[in-house]
Amino acid sequence: MTRGENRQILLQRRPDGALRESDFALAASPMPEIRAGQFLLRNACFSLDAGFRKWMNAGADDNYLSAMALGAPVQSIVLGHVTESLHADFPVGSLVLARASWEEFSALDGSDFAQKLEHDGSFPLHEFVAALGPTGMTAYFGLLDVGRPRAGDTVLVSAAGGAVGSVVGQIAKILGCRTVGITSSPEKCRWLTDELGYDAAINHRDPAGLAAAMRETMPDGFDVYFDNVGGAMLDEAVRHMKLGARVVLCGAIADYDHNDRESGMFHMWEFIVKRASAAGFMFSDYVARYPEAVRDLSQWLRDGRLKSVVDIRHGIAETPKAFCDMLSGASRGKCIVQL
Amino acid sequence: MTRGENRQILLQRRPDGALRESDFALAASPMPEIRAGQFLLRNACFSLDAGFRKWMNAGADDNYLSAMALGAPVQSIVLGHVTESLHADFPVGSLVLARASWEEFSALDGSDFAQKLEHDGSFPLHEFVAALGPTGMTAYFGLLDVGRPRAGDTVLVSAAGGAVGSVVGQIAKILGCRTVGITSSPEKCRWLTDELGYDAAINHRDPAGLAAAMRETMPDGFDVYFDNVGGAMLDEAVRHMKLGARVVLCGAIADYDHNDRESGMFHMWEFIVKRASAAGFMFSDYVARYPEAVRDLSQWLRDGRLKSVVDIRHGIAETPKAFCDMLSGASRGKCIVQL
Structure with a gap:
């Protein structure tokens, strides 16, 4: 029996600054054969997460992940069904959320992140990589545990219409906060206030400037900044902190294309006079509280x-x-590839 | 009766980058006359604190203090004795620590920071602006409350031989931590380890580079960074954080001469993957716990x-x-002017 092909998206070259579609290539490899202790996942969805951009850089190894290998399939969170199994914990038919790659089939052994999910059909399958998946967990624990908003607080969100941002803004409203979202066009600003319930929206590309827009939408500053962007936007934001403000460091898109020496922080002093704090987190530390x-x-x-x-x-x-559309702001909400 | 002169040091011009002695001028004004509700302090010591450099810049107003006025005496924490009084809480003879100016006599009304001290003679008077004054309070609460070190932790300190740093390093040792100090010459490195008890010392001007020195002295990174400097040194330090590290933002000398666009933070991403945090504080918030x-x-x-x-x-x-010697690292420990 021929097992057929396994189509994959390879990291073809290291991105030089902003990511381009030509940094990737579609290829086909033989269908993987599983060994004892492994299972075969037929991938149904790829979760596109901006953070993975970082590990496409050379030497991007850190304590969380290694830099992706050139010519290998691109790492990703995926959702799929087990179609073959030699692993007792992941029988055929299981729905599994796992760290794998952009490929049709993945042979896994459960030693890396792999979580078996219950799916009773009350939500569409893709919701398990969106509001009920890593995106939702990131928004929920980042805002509640790191940001610690109280009713009446002003909560500022960057990439406010993105995967995590769109959930954070809505949770903050549910908690009784005033919400201000930063996005990248007047159309998306209208969408933030009209559809997602933000109290105010900022177009960071507005020629009037980010500083003026922040002063106008938050005359007293913010209590919580849920930051998905980092860089110059974070540097401007910290100038609008209230006393005791909390900055939730969730993403740092501005750091990923790391040849931009302007995208830095030059106002750390603000944290001192405002007695403010900034803290990073990873949703995967909260597994016990999912x-x-x-x-x-x-x-x-x-x-x-x-x-x-x-x-x-x-x-x-x-x-x-x-993936390029998501990083450039051309997509709204959670970007998912369905196979 | 002629009341004589009151010599003062004025802010003569706004510093252009690094501070120079010529930015100041010695002048004399008439001795102040106190009104009802005021008292006259004969200043015995000026506490030289790097943070005041910031408020010498134009437009440096923040929620803590206003930018100093050109041509006016330079603001400072001072220690003095009350010689005339029309204020019931500050009778003649009181020893007072106050925010006043570089001048021989200050007329105060107690509405700004002014703390009456008990002095039983068991410590020299200047100790109340050093280890038992703002410097000691800053080191103590910043390290214990913000840094939260545990015995066995590695504690990194910048400006480690300076006013606050020299106290922080010693407290961390008393608490059972391993201490690494950053200073500005091989001589001061030897002094840190031989006299102040640091376990290791780094000369940040060493041509071998800060990154290599940090890797060598802290192969596993640090748990707490007590940062008095900010800027590029902070940016390098965050690349050596352990998981869950705490950065205590105490000073940001690198931000004060704010025309240096290289002295920024470009590695905020590290806070995310290390689940680390940075927090600013002010000793004056801890008055109740002095x-x-x-x-x-x-x-x-x-x-x-x-x-x-x-x-x-x-x-x-x-x-x-x-003051210039203190900012350039040419002084050791707490720099005090005795009148």
Whole structure:
């Protein structure tokens, strides 16, 4: 029996600054054969997460992940069904969220992140990589645990219409906060206030400047900044902190294309005079508390108080464009490739 | 009766980058006359604190202090005795620590920071601006409350031989930590390890580079960084954080001469993958807890476990040079002008 092909998206070359579709290549390798202790996942969705951009750089090894290898399939969080299994914990038919790659089939052994999910059909499958998946967990624990907002607080969100940002803004409203979102066009600003419930929106490309827009939308500053961007936007934001403000460091897109020496922080002094703090986190540290987040998030989805915003692209060949669109702000909400 | 002169040091011009003695001028004004509700302080010591450099810049107003006025006496923490009083809380003879100016006599009304001290003679007077004053309070609460070190932790300190740094390094040793100090010459490195008890020292001007020195002295990174410098040094330090590291933002000398676009932070991403945090603070928020700090610090001074390092200069005319020496690293420990 021929096992056929396994189409993959390879990291063809190291990105030089801003990512381009030509940094990737579609290829086909033989279908993987599983060994004892492994299972074969037929991938249904790729979760496109901006953070993975960082590990495409040479020497990007850190204590979390290694730099991706050139010519190898690109690492990603994926959602799939087990179609063959030699692993007792992952029988055929299981729905699994795992760290794998942009490929149709992945042979895994469960030693890296791999979580078996229950799926009773009450939400569409893709929701498990969106509001009920890593995106939702990141928004929930980052905002509640690191940001610690109180009702009445002003919560500023960057990449406010992106995967995590769109959930953070809505949770903050549910908690009784005033929300201000930063996005990249007047159209997206209108969408933030009209559809996602933000109290105010800032277009960071507005020629009037970010500083003026922050002063206008937050005359007294913010209590919490949920930061998905880093760099110069973070540097400007810290000049608008209230006393005791908390900055949630969730993403640092500005650091990923690391040849931009202007995208730095030059106002750390503000943290001193404002007695403010900044803290990073990873959703994967909260595994033990996922049920609490899933309970709240699925209730809010059912109530209609939380809208899940997804941008679904179809077919593995669309993955490079989808990932570039997400990083450049051309997508809204969670960007997902469905196979 | 002629009341004589009151010699003062004025801010003559706005510093252009690095501070120069010529930015200041010695002048004399008439001795102030006190009104109802005021008292006259005959200043005995000026506390030279690097943070005040910031407020010498134009537009440096923040929620803590306003930018200093050109042509006016330079703001400073001072220690003095009350010689005339029309204020019931500050009778003649009181010893007072206050925010005033570089001048021989200050007319104050107690509405700004002004703290009456008990002095039983068991410590020299200048100790109340050093280990038992703002310097000691800053070191104590910044390290214990913000840094939260545990025995066995590695604690990195910048400006490690300076006013606050020299106390922080010694407290961290008393708490059972391993200490690494950053300073500006091989001689000061030897002094840090031989006299102040640091386990290792780094000369940040060493041509081999800061990164290599940090890797060598802290192969596993640090748990706490007590940062008095900010800028490029902070940016390099965050690349050596352990998981869950805490950065205490105490000073940001690198930000004060704010025309240096290289002295920024470009590695905020590290806070995310290391789940680390940075927080600023001000010693003046801890007034209610001063007795706790004074009790511990004076006990350690008496036991000989804490050495108070002071650089005392004599005469008001020496103040500009003393302040420049402190900022450039040419002084050791707490720099004080005695009148």
